[in-house]
Amino acid sequence: MIALAMVDNFPSSPGIYLMKSAEGSILYIGKARNLKKRVRQYVLGSGDSRLHIRFMVQLVESVEYIVTDTEKEALILENTLIKQHHPKYNINLRDDKTYFSLRMDMKEPYPRLTLVRKVPSDGARYFGPYASATSAKEVLKQLYKVFPLRHYPLATCMARKRPCLYYQIKQCSAPCCGKITAAEYATLAEGAALFLEGKNTEIARIYRAKMNLASQDMRYEDAARYRDLLRAIEVTVERQKMVARGGDSDVFGLYRQGDQVQMAVLHVRGGALTGSRTFLFDWEMETEEGLASFLNEYYDMDTPIPPQILTPLPIPEPAALEELLSEKSGRKVTIAVPQRGPKLEMVKLAEKNAQTAAEERLAKESSSATLLSELADKLHLPAPPRRIECYDISNIQGEMAVGSRVVFIEGKADKSLYRRYRIKGVLQSDDFAMMREVLSRRFRAESDEEKPDLIVVDGGLGQLSVLNAVLEELEVEGVEAAGLAKSRTFRDMESPEISKSDERVFRPGRKNAISLRQNSAPLLLLARIRDEAHRFAVTYHKAVRSKVMVTSELEGVPGIAGKRKKALLVHFGSLKAVKEATVEQLSAAPGMTAKAAKALWEHLHEKQQA
Known part of the structure; x- marks a missing residue:
């Protein structure tokens, strides 16, 4: 618990404060115009009185501070330290894709x-x-x-x-x-x-x-x-639908449910609504402070900064953030809370978007939970599989072999967890051995990555047996396995029509496939995961094959080494353009000489004639 006597020694100047637990981990990083006044609010309870904030303060054993000359410097330092330490009670948008x-x-x-x-x-x-x-x-x-x-x-x-x-x-x-x-x-x-x-x-x-x-x-x-x-x-x-007078602005709306805040931003450019986006984050502090922290991180992600930012409620000490954003964008930026007129209507529209996004998310989560429960029931799993991984192999007769892994969390693809594997230890066409290598690398002893609840492999009993063998060899526990075999086409000798068999799901310890109703939600989910793994593997294989082919075309030319190869492809844009270039155009490329250009032109045209 923070001691009041300790806070009385804090300076009354701008800076950032770091709240730490008894173990020394940073729980929260904040900035303040007046460090002593801001931290005293937490100690005396004169700030937000919600229970979870009082609970967080109970966990705080010590508070450190760093003094800055201005509030703007405090904002920059706060953002830097949040990205470095990832405190539990701060917003963290580091994994969000930029625009x-x-x-x-x-x-x-x-x-x-x-x-x-x-x-x-x-x-x-x-x-x-x-x-x-x-x-x-x-x-x-x-x-x-x-x-x-x-x-x-x-x-x-x-x-x-x-x-x-x-x-x-x-x-x-x-x-x-x-x-x-x-x-x-x-x-x-x-x-x-x-x-x-x-x-x-x-x-x-x-x-x-x-x-x-x-x-x-x-x-x-x-x-x-x-x-x-x-x-x-x-x-x-x-x-185009004109929605507001004036120039460019970003309009923010939020919808809060307990510790979760759904944020929506509408982009108005030239008086027209050009796009929108929503964000979800956990926040246990005051809503106003959460909005200010969100804006600071949001505009630090290489996001275009308009001259006007409209918010549904005032943020604490907006002048420092306005100064920082004005400096980043090279023009004056204002943060305003509209009280009437078209701008207030835009803010209300943004809030409606935030609420709709929150309700839609809850509906999807409920639907996803139901689907995973049904899948667990059909496959006789001990619990609904929150994390599902799927693996696939792609090669041409063992050449340029690659493997892929896709990950679905709560029934949705998480592309940040996708992985690609270049097969190194198998030189012949052996899909089973290749799968063994990929799975062995996934579950190596030094890996601290979260284990999946269910692994799906593309194939029947053969692929499933390889998966089981690897899991047993590496002593991986608590991971269920399943094999999804594609449907097959066949034709009865007495019938001119072509028939198609059902997709089959295999589980360890069962000789026969598990029967899932065709086009049922659990089977469609498994098929989507399997197809995504196949797509990811084939895409990587094509990239590897293309790189090898391009390299071989420029191989063996005197004076054309790795750097020049890369420079040529960057300069001309493609191997085809390199082939179509004249000797003069080749010699004019960065890093090229007349001698090297002539040798390359003769090499490429000799191949074409051959």
């Missing part, structure tokens, strides 16, 4: 749009954020129909002798082949940037002026092109 953004560097010759995760301060323009690569690619797909920018790296484009297919379908202006001037392309790129920023009125004004000027100069083809661009923009803008 996708679209990047365009206007200083490049013929700028193009690329999909990126990080948003560094490199002078380029970034647009977004987009919650998934799919949504960002859909934006690009629609954008290219209006603004035909180049799709490929500049070196790849310039190596071409004729325009690509995108030019034929009018989704690229082919700057590589001189089909558009640099000035006209720059106008297209600026139009695309303004469109992504939501400045549609500005685009229309620029293109309308260019259309009128082209018409006056009797450049009717150019005028018609600008007219078509204006029409395409107007049609696209009509599909």
Whole structure:
């Protein structure tokens, strides 16, 4: 328990405090404008009076502090120490995926749009954020129909002798082949940037002026092109739903149930709602402090920072966070709590999204628990399998063999726990031996990874026996096993129709397969896990095979070692582009010489002729 006399010696300056247990582990890290005042609130109980906070304070044996010059420095230090120590009572978003953004560097010759995760301060323009690569690619797909920018790296484009297919379908202006001037392309790129920023009125004004000027100069083809661009923009803008006045903002809403907080964020860009995202985290302290801590960590994940952040309730000491975010984004950032009007309606909408996400999550958890209980009953398992792992092997006659592991937690895939294995000890085509090697590496003695409740292997009694043998050899206890054999097709000699057998589930100690109703939820779950393991293994095998093939194509050329191989592929974008390049283009690549370029060109063309 914290002693009041100890807190009286704390300074009244900004800083961070670390609450520690009797064992010395850090329970909670917080920041404060006034260290003495903030920690006294916990000791005297004048802060939040909820039972779980008082329980946490009872666990605190000592409090350490670090003084900083400003509140902003305290914020930065708090975030750094949370990431380093992962305290039990702090928010930790370290495993959350960052957003996708679209990047365009206007200083490049013929700028193009690329999909990126990080948003560094490199002078380029970034647009977004987009919650998934799919949504960002859909934006690009629609954008290219209006603004035909180049799709490929500049070196790849310039190596071409004729325009690509995108030019034929009018989704690229082919700057590589001189089909558009640099000035006209720059106008297209600026139009695309303004469109992504939501400045549609500005685009229309620029293109309308260019259309009128082209018409006056009797450049009717150019005028018609600008007219078509204006029409395409107007049609696209009509599909967007305007939700608020003003520019860009992030709108936050939260819904709390006990120690769990569901957070929703709506992204408003150019007055239009462009996307949303939800987060779930455990939080046992005051809700306001949790919101402030969340914002600090959320905008530390390479997330685009808008000029305005709207929250449902005031956070403690917002000025320091505003200063920190303004410094990161390079422009003034304000944090506001709307009281009326459209902005308050947006906050209420965000809160409704948070509540809906929490209710949907609870419904899914209930459904998942029911499904796993049914699976345990059908397979005669001692308990519902919370963690299920599945393994698969992929190879071509024993060559370039790989294994895969996928993990499902509570019936859902957890891709952070997926693993890939390069088979090292088996040189012939022996799937059983390969499976033995993968499982042995998974359950090696020094591994401290959590054990699964159930392991599923792709196959019947043969694969299942290998799994059982490995588990017995390594003395792995408390892990159930099952084999899922694919359905087989066959045709009766007396019937022209092709029949398909049911998928079969095998368990140790049973000679016959367990009968599960086809298309039942437990069987579909097992099939989904099996198919995901197969997909993951095949994807890795293709990557390995492709790398080996590319390496072999460039093997044996004098002067082309590992670094030059990599530099060539990065510069040209693909092995095909390297083959199509001239000697002059090869010699102009980074790290290449005229002698090495000539040797490589002759080597590749001798292979083609052969």
